Amino acid sequence: xxxxxxxxxxxxxxxxxxxxxxxxxxxxxxxxxxxxxxxxxxxxxxxxxxxxxxxxxxxxxxxxxxxxxxxxxxxxxxxxxxxxxxxxxxxxxxxxxxxxxxxxxxxxxxxxxxxxxxxxxxxxxxxxxxxxxxxxxxxxxxxxxxxxxxxxxxxxxxxxxxxxxxxxxxxxxxxxxxxxxxxxxxxxxxxxxxxxxxxxxxxxxxxxxxxxxxxxxxxxxxxxxxxxxxxxxxxxxxxxxxxxxxxxxxxxxxxxxxxxxxxxxxxx
Numbered sequence: 702x703x704x705x706x707x708x709x710x711x712x713x714x715x716x717x718x719x720x721x722x723x724x725x726x727x728x729x730x731x732x733x734x735x736x737x738x739x740x741x742x743x744x745x746x747x748x749x750x751x752x753x754x755x756x757x758x759x760x761x762x763x764x765x766x767x768x769x770x771x772x773x774x775x776x777x778x779x780x781x782x783x784x785x786x787x788x789x790x791x792x793x794x795x796x797x798x799x800x801x802x803x804x805x806x807x808x809x810x811x812x813x814x815x816x817x818x819x820x821x822x823x824x825x826x827x828x829x830x831x832x833x834x835x836x837x838x839x840x841x842x843x844x845x846x847x848x849x850x851x852x853x854x855x856x857x858x859x860x861x862x863x864x865x866x867x868x869x870x871x872x873x874x875x876x877x878x879x880x881x882x883x884x885x886x887x888x889x890x891x892x893x894x895x896x897x898x899x900x901x902x903x904x905x906x907x908x909x910x911x912x913x914x915x916x917x918x919x920x921x922x923x924x925x926x927x928x929x930x931x932x933x934x935x936x937x938x939x940x941x942x943x944x945x946x947x948x949x950x951x952x953x954x955x956x957x958x959x960x961x962x963x964x965x966x967x968x969x
Contacts, residue, residue, distance in 0.1 A: 702738065722746055730780045732928060732936025735904055736761040744774030752781030752931025754902030755790060781931040784846050792847030793930060796837070797899040800859070800922055801889050803833050804866020809882060811867075812874040819875065819959040823952065826867040834860025841930075848930035855929040858937070862922025865947035866893075869918065872954025876961070893917040902927070915940070918947045 706714045719725050722739035729737050729748050735757040737748040747765040749758040758779070765775045783790050807829040815821045838856035841847045848855060866889055873881030896906065896914025903911040903920060914920035921943035928937035 702740070726778070726780060730932065730935060732932055735902070738764065744776065746776045746778060749777065749779050750781035750931070751779060751783050751790070752927060754898075754900075754905060754927075755783075756901050756905055783931075784849055786846035787848075790847065792841050792845040793926065794900040796841070796859070796926065797894055797897055797919060797923070799837060800862045800919055801866065801894050803829075803837075803863045804918075805870060805886055805889060807833075807863070808867045808870030808874070808885065812871055812882065817959075817962065819955050822871050822875075823868070823955060826871060827864060830860045830864035830867060833863050834858070850930045850933065854934050855926065858922060858925040858929045861925065861941070861944040861948070862918060865918035865922065865944045865951070868948050868951025868955070870951075872951040872958070875955045875958025888917075889919065893919040896920060897923045899923040916943055918944060921947075 703716045703718075706716065717728070717734065719728065719737075722741070725734075725737035725739050725746075726748055728734040729750050732750075732753065735753050736750060738761070739746040739748065745765065745768050747761050749761050751758040762777070765777060769775050787793075807826055811822045811825045811829075815825065834856045837859045838852055842849070842852050842855065870882060870885035870889070873885040875881070877884065893914070896910055896917060897919035898904075898906055898911060898914055899919065903915050903924065905911070906914060915924060921940040924940040925937045925944065928934055928940070
């Protein structure tokens with residue numbers, strides 16, 4: 702089967718072999734794989750996780766249909782299903798722009814209103830991120846019923862994404878001025894957003910762009926949010942680390958910009 706996949710789509714799949722069907726299921730549930738095929742004398746079991754991105758589940762289902770045509774008995778098991786009210790994950794797929802604009806708008810407003818108050822900027826950014834994360838998660842879970850996972854974990858993922866974008870933009874503005882605002886907005890909107898994998902998961906993007914996107918705030922937030930929404934937080938560790946690094950970078954740039962202004966003021 703691995704040879705057939707490589708022949709049909711060279712370089713498109715990275716396959717891993719496990720010793721049992723239980724290990725395959727565990728790998729998919731822990732987000733170590735996007736799906737799996739377990740073969741036995743009785744037939745094949747296709748393990749899908751729609752929460753990782755609907756294209757993967759569709760692709761694996763098509764593979765199962767091919768096995769059925771060849772005479773195999775095929776069983777399907779879904780380990781991270783979408784909700785009945787949002788079977789296509791439309792609510793989560795549309796989350797990219799709210800994250801971008803939530804972080805960008807808060808960054809621009811705070812840098813304009815609180816020009817020389819770095820502490821107030823930081824507190825304002827964190828406050829907006831926490832409130833925004835709680836509100837967006839509530840709309841997704843209780844309004845659209847797009848997920849029935851851990852609400853607080855979902856809210857934390859959205860908040861971290863907003864905070865990472867907002868603080869990075871504030872930090873760039875603090876060190877580069879208005880040019881920093883423009884740079885931050887361009888990177889978040891036209892680089893981080895399309896490379897985030899929000900709608901289909903990072904593995905669906907051409908490489909290395911999918912991997913690069915996971916190192917940016919929106920890509921990391923997307924992975925964290927999917928893990929929170931459909932996998933009980935499994936596979937969110939690396940994304941959390943990336944988000945924290947961007948938040949720390951933003952804080953460091955804000956402090957650096959403040960120190961430079963103070964030094965310049967003293968020199969005058």
